[in-house]
Amino acid sequence: MAFWDYFFKKKTESSASHAVDRIKFVLQSDRTGLPQETLERIKNDIISVLSKYVDIETAELDFNITKAPNEHGAMTPALCANIPIKGVKRNSPADNAKVAASTTEAAKSATSSTEGTKSTETTKSGAASDSSNSSVSNAVSDSTKSADATKGNTSLPGAKSAEDVSDTVKNIAGVSNTAKSTTGVTDSAKPTTCITETANTVKTTTEGAVKTVQANAVKTADVTKIEAASIKTVTSKSVETAAKAVESGKKTDDDGSGLSSALDKTFVFKKD
Amino acid sequence: MGEVIVVTSGKGGVGKTTTTANVGTGLAKLDKKVVLIDTDIGLRNLDVVMGLENRIVYNLVDVIEGNCKIKQALIKDKRYPNLYLLPSAQTRDKSAVKPEEMKQLCDQLKSEFDYIIIDCPAGIEQGFENAVAGADRALVVTTPEVSAVRDADRIIGLLEAHEMKKTDLIVNRIRMEMVKTGDMMSSEDVVEILAINLIGVVPDDEGIIVATNNGEPLVGNDSKAGQAYMNICRRVTGEEVPFLDLAAKKGFFKRLFGKKK
Numbered sequence: 442m443a444f445w446d447y448f449f450k451k452k453t454e455s456s457a458s459h460a461v462d463r464i465k466f467v468l469q470s471d472r473t474g475l476p477q478e479t480l481e482r483i484k485n486d487i488i489s490v491l492s493k494y495v496d497i498e499t500a501e502l503d504f505n506i507t508k509a510p511n512e513h514g515a516m517t518p519a520l521c522a523n524i525p526i527k528g529v530k531r532n533s534p535a536d537n538a539k540v541a542a543s544t545t546e547a548a549k550s551a552t553s554s555t556e557g558t559k560s561t562e563t564t565k566s567g568a569a570s571d572s573s574n575s576s577v578s579n580a581v582s583d584s585t586k587s588a589d590a591t592k593g594n595t596s597l598p599g600a601k602s603a604e605d606v607s608d609t610v611k612n613i614a615g616v617s618n619t620a621k622s623t624t625g626v627t628d629s630a631k632p633t634t635c636i637t638e639t640a641n642t643v644k645t646t647t648e649g650a651v652k653t654v655q656a657n658a659v660k661t662a663d664v665t666k667i668e669a670a671s672i673k674t675v676t677s678k679s680v681e682t683a684a685k686a687v688e689s690g691k692k693t694d695d696d697g698s699g700l701s702s703a704l705d706k707t708f709v710f711k712k713d
Numbered sequence: 714m715g716e717v718i719v720v721t722s723g724k725g726g727v728g729k730t731t732t733t734a735n736v737g738t739g740l741a742k743l744d745k746k747v748v749l750i751d752t753d754i755g756l757r758n759l760d761v762v763m764g765l766e767n768r769i770v771y772n773l774v775d776v777i778e779g780n781c782k783i784k785q786a787l788i789k790d791k792r793y794p795n796l797y798l799l800p801s802a803q804t805r806d807k808s809a810v811k812p813e814e815m816k817q818l819c820d821q822l823k824s825e826f827d828y829i830i831i832d833c834p835a836g837i838e839q840g841f842e843n844a845v846a847g848a849d850r851a852l853v854v855t856t857p858e859v860s861a862v863r864d865a866d867r868i869i870g871l872l873e874a875h876e877m878k879k880t881d882l883i884v885n886r887i888r889m890e891m892v893k894t895g896d897m898m899s900s901e902d903v904v905e906i907l908a909i910n911l912i913g914v915v916p917d918d919e920g921i922i923v924a925t926n927n928g929e930p931l932v933g934n935d936s937k938a939g940q941a942y943m944n945i946c947r948r949v950t951g952e953e954v955p956f957l958d959l960a961a962k963k964g965f966f967k968r969l970f971g972k973k974k
Contacts, residue, residue, distance in 0.1 A: 457857075464862050468863065507908055
């Protein structure tokens with residue numbers, strides 16, 4: 442039968458490319474000191490944030506932590522994302538309202554699962570973290586309306602996170618510039634402009650988001666607990682931390698600060 | 714003023730000692746004055762690979778501890794007028810030498826030699842610290858396997874932490890027929906993953922085993938590995954040398970009548 446195998450054997454994926462994929466995957470966590478699942482979540486969170494504004498070609502998505510020279514020429518770990526954009530989503534005001542409504546609900550479910558029993562199954566906590574992510578990101582989109590609610594309440598870490606996000610998105614805009622050439626998006630002008638737009642909106646909205654969440658927390662005593670939890674996660678600069686908080690409420694502080702400092706240090710979005 | 718080059722890899726068995734022996738011998742063939750230092754204290758090997766094991770009197774630890782002068786411990790390779798070996802101690806351990814002492818030793822040798830090539834032990838502990846302490850540049854040796862590449866990445870990170878001025882990569886033991894069938898990572902794959910400058914690709918060659926058996930480095934002979942090592946030496950000296958076409962097939966007649974390499 443070996444004779445027929447020669448002609449009809451299904452082409453299997455080469456072991457070399459398998460090795461390359463595996464080693465890249467392993468080195469991502471080796472280089473950053475972050476566990477693999479954290480990196481996976483960061484990736485998913487970035488995708489979910491971006492997909493709120495643009496259609497992303499997930500199949501051709503390239504998301505890697507490699508090394509790149511910094512401004513001093515030294516090689517540092519860098520997050521290189523190549524995210525092909527298919528088109529732009531135009532969010533109607535009705536959508537925004539819907540999003541706002543779901544915000545508190547999502548936050549509630551996130552906190553309740555934190556306070557709940559420790560026997561969180563992996564599947565359940567996965568789902569819960571999804572909802573907590575949406576709570577944070579939805580709060581972002583909701584915030585433009587009531588950004589002026591409380592100016593004095595803006596805490597430094599929150600403001601910093603806003604800058605971080607806007608920087609990030611700006612850099613992604615740069616990346617998408619190269620992305621479009623490699624992935625063959627035909628409409629050359631469109632993706633770039635819309636990303637820059639997004640960068641601006643995210644900048645303004647994120648600043649607002651922090652304010653809003655804090656304002657709400659002060660207002661409603663009943664919801665304070667829930668909101669406080671989400672403030673903690675928002676101000677600790679990372680959507681990822683929200684997911685962590687769901688997994689173990691107690692660990693939030695340590696993980697949050699550790700992670701955010703690691704992100705500040707190591708994650709540099711850069712053009713290809 | 715000489716240049717101190719450390720040959721390192723993280724993982725054991727990827728060819729550090731063989732590379733040290735061949736690069737050192739190759740540079741000596743290029744009329745450079747070279748000393749090889751084996752820093753693998755307790756697991757001495759560079760002497761046998763170089764074929765100089767019978768001539769050891771003093772060793773690295775003797776020099777560090779002041780039991781002898783540096784010149785007394787250096788073994789002159791009679792085959793090449795410019796080549797010397799400072800062997801390691803077999804009966805001691807890595808703690809017998811401190812990084813500052815290695816640095817001092819390297820600084821002293823710099824005035825005397827063009828190149829000081831240091832054979833680094835496997836691992837990232839004290840032996841590694843000793844080996845890199847006095848080095849100006851590093852050659853990271855890896856093979857196209859996940860384990861070796863992963864360790865090389867770790868080593869590259871540590872070399873950066875040591876503020877190594879220059880770090881170059883040698884991909885060793887590549888088998889082009891396996892690369893062609895997609896069963897081995899190519900040197901391009903490895904370079905893409907590790908993101909450092911490639912200074913040489915050495916094919917897997919039975920000749921290396923024969924050379925080690927005989928205690929005579931094969932650098933500079935007409936085998937692919939011998940040519941590859943010589944090209945590395947020339948690149949180390951700053952010459953621009955194109956990479957060998959390792960995939961090139963032997964001609965029809967050579968395949969029929971040529972000696973099996």
